[in-house]
Amino acid sequence: MANTLSHVGIHFIFSTKDREPLIVDAYRRQLHLYIIGIIKKLNGHVIVINSVEDHVHLYSELPKNISISKFMQNIKGASSRWININILCYKQFAWQDGYAAFSVSKNNNSQLIKYINNQKQHHKNISYMDEIKLITNQ
Template structure:
């Protein structure tokens, strides 16, 4: 595989007349016709009523559906993880598309596709809705690696936290 060299941009300094060299890594930035961009977002959304139903075959289907829908809109999934009651995604969305438009598209289309593949969900969710109305979004800057690690390791951390919060009640008045 051929290694890409950095792109060098020479621009005029703001207060003086000297030129500055800036190197832009071709792996981190994308481009449109006259624009270089690097827009990453950490997104979390939940099933309706935060039901714990994202497991087994449904989990695999949701993953495949979300990947396909992101490919159709040229959105790159950097990291993603499906928990039993919510979805975490770290995505790169082009600036020509707003986050709210993308989330409306992703949740709307995926809900229809999920109900097409799993017809029994209509008894629990009713009128072909699967996701709750809202979502969480945060921009990602220099802390991308931290967020990727958080998404990857969150399930293990949740299990550990659950084990730590379990209380074993011991009656001090009973003999052992």
């Protein structure tokens, strides 16, 4: 695939199992850095990542040699193992089955970056489920 050019920007949203508030400030930054490391190993590129207690927003370029489902399987599997091995959570940590994935135009990504960076403020006014409904226009 040396001659393959690909830019596929995806906005991912994935939550903790049962949307429990398990992502705490004590390890939030470490988790973000760990996920960035996973994506680098997959030859992807993180544009922005942020989270609140029960879910993560990730805007990333999808590596050209991996499907969206395999990409998320790698991220969620490795990050949950890392949290549990390092005993960063007061209970067994797991991600909810599934995820949301939305394509993003590189020309219009500044609004999304701002939105992801302001998650803590944003979720003072809107729940996770209401956010998903808003994003999907349902």
